[in-house]
Amino acid sequence: xxxxxxxxxxxxxxxxxxxxSAVRAAGAPENGRGVAVALxxxxxxxxxxxxTELREGQQVEVLHAVQGxx
Numbered sequence: 330x331x332x333x334x335x336x337x338x339x340x341x342x343x344x345x346x347x348x349x350s351a352v353r354a355a356g357a358p359e360n361g362r363g364v365a366v367a368l369x370x371x372x373x374x375x376x377x378x379x380x381t382e383l384r385e386g387q388q389v390e391v392l393h394a395v396q397g398x399x
Contacts, residue, residue: 330342330343330344331343331344331345331346331383331384331385332385332386333346333351333383333385333386333387333388333389334386334387334388334389335351335354335355335389335391336355336389336390336391340354342354342383345382346382346383347378347379347380347381347382347383348366348368348373348377348378348379348381348383348389349378349379350383351366351383351389351391352364352366352378352391355389355391355393357391357393358393361375361378363393363394363395364391364392364393364394365391365392365394366378366389366390366391366392367388367389367390367392368381368383368387368388368389369387369388370388
């Protein structure tokens with residue numbers, strides 16, 4: 330298991346998990362539409378989610394834009 334901080338909470342993800350795995354674990358949409366990811370404070374481009382492997386202790390922030398209004 331790889332221990333990461335996902336959206337402020339400690340999470341255990343399987344070994345060799347990628348940024349894409351973290352996005353799914355955070356409950357963001359499968360297609361990634363409206364989603365942004367920061368890994369240790371740096372934005373990870375969508376095209377690199379499947380190839381960017383997570384390391385022990387990294388901080389992952391998954392942000393999902395939602396539409397709304399009054």
